[in-house]
Amino acid sequence: MLTRTAVHSIPVAVAGALVEHNSHSPLSVLVVEDEESARNLCAEVAEAAGLRVRTADTTEEALEILDQAPVDIVVTDLQVPELGGLDLLRHIRRHFPQTLVLIVTQYGTIESAVEATRLGAADYIVKPCHVEDLRAKLDRITHALQLEHENRVLREELRSRPGFGELVGVSSRMQRVYQLIEKVGPHTCPVLILGESGTGKELVARSIHFSSSRRDRPFVPVDCSALVPTLIESELFGYVKGAFTGATQSRHGLLEAAAAGTLFLDEIGDLPVDLQAKLLRALQEREIKPVGSNERVTIDVRVIAATNRDLEDAIRKNQFRQDLFFRLNVVQIKLPPLRDRKNDIPMLVNSFLDKFSPAQRPVTSISEEAMGRLMAYDWPGNVRELENAVERAVALGSGPVLTLGDLPSNLQHGTFERRLGMDDLVPLEELERRAIFRALRETSGDKLAAARLLGIGKTTLYRKLKEYEEPNKLRN
Numbered sequence: 390m391l392t393r394t395a396v397h398s399i400p401v402a403v404a405g406a407l408v409e410h411n412s413h414s415p416l417s418v419l420v421v422e423d424e425e426s427a428r429n430l431c432a433e434v435a436e437a438a439g440l441r442v443r444t445a446d447t448t449e450e451a452l453e454i455l456d457q458a459p460v461d462i463v464v465t466d467l468q469v470p471e472l473g474g475l476d477l478l479r480h481i482r483r484h485f486p487q488t489l490v491l492i493v494t495q496y497g498t499i500e501s502a503v504e505a506t507r508l509g510a511a512d513y514i515v516k517p518c519h520v521e522d523l524r525a526k527l528d529r530i531t532h533a534l535q536l537e538h539e540n541r542v543l544r545e546e547l548r549s550r551p552g553f554g555e556l557v558g559v560s561s562r563m564q565r566v567y568q569l570i571e572k573v574g575p576h577t578c579p580v581l582i583l584g585e586s587g588t589g590k591e592l593v594a595r596s597i598h599f600s601s602s603r604r605d606r607p608f609v610p611v612d613c614s615a616l617v618p619t620l621i622e623s624e625l626f627g628y629v630k631g632a633f634t635g636a637t638q639s640r641h642g643l644l645e646a647a648a649a650g651t652l653f654l655d656e657i658g659d660l661p662v663d664l665q666a667k668l669l670r671a672l673q674e675r676e677i678k679p680v681g682s683n684e685r686v687t688i689d690v691r692v693i694a695a696t697n698r699d700l701e702d703a704i705r706k707n708q709f710r711q712d713l714f715f716r717l718n719v720v721q722i723k724l725p726p727l728r729d730r731k732n733d734i735p736m737l738v739n740s741f742l743d744k745f746s747p748a749q750r751p752v753t754s755i756s757e758e759a760m761g762r763l764m765a766y767d768w769p770g771n772v773r774e775l776e777n778a779v780e781r782a783v784a785l786g787s788g789p790v791l792t793l794g795d796l797p798s799n800l801q802h803g804t805f806e807r808r809l810g811m812d813d814l815v816p817l818e819e820l821e822r823r824a825i826f827r828a829l830r831e832t833s834g835d836k837l838a839a840a841r842l843l844g845i846g847k848t849t850l851y852r853k854l855k856e857y858e859e860p861n862k863l864r865n
Contacts, residue, residue, distance in 0.1 A: 416531055417441040417458075421451045421465035421477065422493070427516075431464055431493075434523050438531065448472035455485060461534055462527070464491045467501050475505060482509040482789070486751045489530050509789045511754075525848070532846040533754045537739060555592045557740045558733035562725040566593065573720045574600030579672070581657075581717045582695040584724030587773030590695040591655060593722060597693060598651040606650030609643055614659040621664050623680045626671070632681025644677055647690045657717065658698035658709060669713045692717070727768040727775060732842050734763055737772060741779035742791075752783050755791040757845050762793060762800050764843060765824060825853055 418440045422428035428444050435442045440462070445451040448471040454460065463481060467474035478490050492505040492513035505513060511533075512526050556567070573580055574597050582590045591610060598608045616624055623632070627642030644652060654660070660668065671677045672692060676685045694717045703709035727734070738755055746752040755763075759782075768774050782795040793801055824843060832838040840847040 415439055415441050416461040416534055417443070418462040418464060418527075419451060419454055419460045420444045421448065421463060421469050421474075422446065423466065423468075423470050427466070427493075430520070431523065434520055435464070435527060438524065438527050440527070440531070446470070448474075448477045451477060452480065455481070455488075459485070460488055462489050462491065462530055464493060464527075467492060467494045467505070475501065475508065478505055478508055478510055486753065486789075489534060489753075491526055491530060507788060511790060528846045528848045529757065532840075533757075537754060556589065556596055557737050558730060559736065560725075560730040560733050562730050563733060566722060566724065569720070569722050570596050570600055573597060573722075575602065577601075577603075577691050578719040579691070579717050580693045580720045580722060581700075582693065582722045582724065583700075584695070584697060585726050585771055586697045587771035588724040588726060589772055590697075590724060591653065593724065594651070594653040594655075594693045594695060598653075598691075601651070601691070603650050603691060607647050608651050608653065609647040610653040610655060611643055612655045614656040618661060621661065622667065625664070625668065626677045626679050627686075628680035629682045632679075636681070639679070642677065642679060644671060644688050644690055645686060649689050651691045651693060654692060654694040656696055656698075657694040658696035658700055658703055662708065662710065665710045665713045669710065669716055672716055727771045731764055732838075734775065735760065735841065737775055738763065738779055741776050742783065745780045745783040747783075751789060752786060752791060753789045756793065757849075759791055759793045759796055761824070761843055761845065762796060766800060821853070825850065 418435045420428055420431040420435065420442065422431060422444070423446045425446075428446065432442045432444055443454055443460070445454055446469075448465075448469055451463070451465070451469075455463075463477075465474045465477055469477070472480070474492060474494075478492070481488050481490055489511040490505075490509070492510045493516060494501055494505075494513055495516050511530050514522055514526055556563070570593065580594075580597060582593050584590050594610075595608060598604060611625070613621070623640075623642070625642050625644055627640055627645055628636050629639045630636055671688070675689070676687050678685050700709050700714050700718075704711045704714060738760070742752055742755070763775070763778075770777075778797050778800065779791075781797060782791045786792070786795040825839070828839040828842045829836070832842060836850055837847050840850045843850070
């Protein structure tokens with residue numbers, strides 16, 4: 390049996406931490422247990438946590454409840470009558486993939502609990518257990534659900550904004566990027582996007598295009614670093630039949646192909662200097678001369694350029710034309726590296742889970758330990774590196790929850806600790822303490838925001854702070 394340890398004396402602060410996750414829309418829990426005392430105890434703990442509770446003593450009754458209305462969490466005994474807990478779990482994973490399942494099992498049947506986890510259970514708890522254990526499990530699950538819900542709402546909000554569907558992030562630095570996109574979108578002036586590799590420069594260019602009156606016209610991306618130097622001119626300006634060996638027919642260049650639309654020149658800093666002069670002339674005169682032709686062709690195209698290079702330094706080294714820089718740099722948008730907007734990582738991770746999770750084996754969440762490791766890493770490859778890491782984890786993972794073991798080896802083994810400014814040999818408890826207090830500093834002492842930044846529950850954060858016995862002068 391579950392051990393009853395003063396349910397009604399659950400600390401208000403602890404219960405409040407759980408309620409806070411659900412203050413706007415309380416989560417629902419279904420307790421499936423044939424033993425009345427254990428069923429009532431689970432229900433009371435869930436109610437104290439601010440959850441809406443329903444109960445059932447058979448799997449048949451549980452299935453009727455699930456068919457009536459969605460349920461966020463199911464707490465079920467493995468030995469419940471009718472189908473049994475494992476078959477109930479299989480049914481839920483197949484028909485209600487958004488519902489998380491907490492398995493309750495008898496001591497001595499851990500193998501069944503492990504099997505349940507493999508089948509997709511969010512967690513398990515062993516009888517006899519204490520109220521504190523059950524409360525902690527529910528806290529972790531409700532936190533994961535609430536975070537997933539918030540991220541889903543934010544993603545939908547971004548998708549509803551014209552052109553912003555692929556951009557993910559709500560940090561202050563990304564909000565400034567969105568504001569610039571909204572302001573510059575309706576105009577036709579050139580835009581220069583700066584940022585490290587993998588920060589999403591092409592996504593910003595597409596957002597500008599689809600926020601403009603040219604949204605129904607072509608968006609033509611060109612990777613200047615990938616073009617063969619001897620063919621760049623013909624690719625950009627086109628050519629006429631017989632212009633060179635192999636030119637068996639005339640062909641429009643990319644500047645003409647983007648007629649009345651947008652041409653995105655990615656890695657503009659890699660464009661050869663002699664071609665820079667011809668591009669500048671084309672932009673100023675709004676006309677081009679195809680290779681081998683004596684006639685000029687008028688063009689109507691908006692140019693957005695991007696680079697990860699320091700163009701001002703390239704100008705000083707005579708590697709980039711200053712006049713072209715001034716022509717392109719009418720409006721400048723600088724994208725922050727991922728290490729400078731780490732509070733966007735949970736939202737990005739959930740977005741990538743939606744993108745890569747297979748329908749037949751959905752991956753719905755990520756463990757706190759794995760999320761903590763993602764938050765600690767500096768991501769030199771930025772969002773692209775994070776996306777690749779999540780795609781790999783989804784492909785190699787075995788359950789609905791990504792764990793630390795599913796992440797790339799450099800993240801699993803902590804080979805990046807030097808980037809955090811830590812000593813070679815530091816106890817894990819000290820690493821944890823530093824991470825927590827750094828998160829509190831970055832969130833100005835907001836514990837809920839710090840907990841989200843770290844990927845842990847607020848209750849866990851309070852417990853850790855108490856363990857460290859640090860003076861608690863920060864605001865709640």
